[in-house]
Amino acid sequence: MGAAYFERLGPTRFRATEHTSGAWQVSEQHIAPALGLLAHCIERDRDARRPDGLIVGRLSYDILGTVPVGEVEVATRVLRPGRTIDLVEATMTYADRAIVRARAWLMATADTMSIAGGALPAVPGPQECEPWAMRDVWPGGFIGGVEVRRQVLGPGRSVAWVRTPVPLLADESVSTHARWAGLLDITNGVAVRADPRDVLFPNVDLTAHFVRSPVGEWAGFDVTVIFGGDGLGVTHTILHDAAGPLGTQSQLLTVRPRHQ
Structure with a gap:
């Protein structure tokens, strides 16, 4: 196995390592590291174009298909340049087939500490939650390489x-925000409402909104999973770090009982 989730092969080409494998099929990439790589490419494009340090306000991903553990390419383009706000898109392809498309709103900072606040509730910290062997439920190199602490609150409800000790990209500096983006997609598997041996419930998208940039190594997730009666579901998450709540996230699920 490589030392990171991805190895750079060129300006836009990357090789996924076995650390990315799983969780629905171990021959395919768990999409979480790919989301982090796209965020990293968007930030590198930003830094090459402008020096003013716009921060990520939203990350929105459409997951267009599955991808083997292999070589991928990332193309980045600015959809809406602006003086204080940019909209940037990055698309990952495998064998010329689009796999994931990301769009990020990059926004100028301002001093709003005097009016900062909100009603998002606090959650127990990592030291207050029990270690959880997530690999007992989900296979693959990605799940096998993360450390998870969890407190179950009910069916489909967990904190x-x-x-992860695994770098997103070998031999390359990566921001905390991009590293965090590489963990966001794990939320659909930490508050399991149905046994994945009986029910498939992959997500087709992921959208995260941030009120500030994350800090620290621990990513905190207050997760609620809802299944509807028509084959649709939603995983809704309040995002936390060591400093408290920092945003929200939602994923649309396609729910498919395996034995119908």
Whole structure:
């Protein structure tokens, strides 16, 4: 196995390592590291174009298909340049087939500490949650390489804290925000409402909104999973770090009983 989730092969080409494998099929990439790589490419494009340090306000991903553990390419383009706000898109392809498309709103900072606040509730910290062997439920190199602490609150309801010792990209500096983006997709598997041996419930998208940039190595998730009666579901998450709540996230699920 490589030392990171991805190895750079060129300006836009990357090789996924076995650390990315799982969780629905171990021959395919768990999409979480790919989301982090796209965020990293968007930030590198930003830094090459402008020096003013716009921060990520929203990350929105459409997951267009599955991808083997292999070589991928990332193309980045600015959809809406602006003086204080940019909209940037990055698309990952495998064998010329689009796999994931990301769009990020990059926004100028301002001093709003005097009016900062909100009603998002606090959650137990990582030291207050029990270690959870997530690999007992989900296979693959990605799940096998993360540390998870969890407190189960009920069916489809959990608080989980996640961190990983595996770098997103070998031999390359990556921001905390991009590293965090590489963990976001794990939320659909930490508050399991149905046994994945009986029910498939992959997500087709992921959208995260941030009120500030994350800090620290632990990513905190207050997760609620809802299944509807028509084959649709939603995983809704309040995002936390060591400093408290920092945003929200939602994933649309396609729910498919295996034995119908």
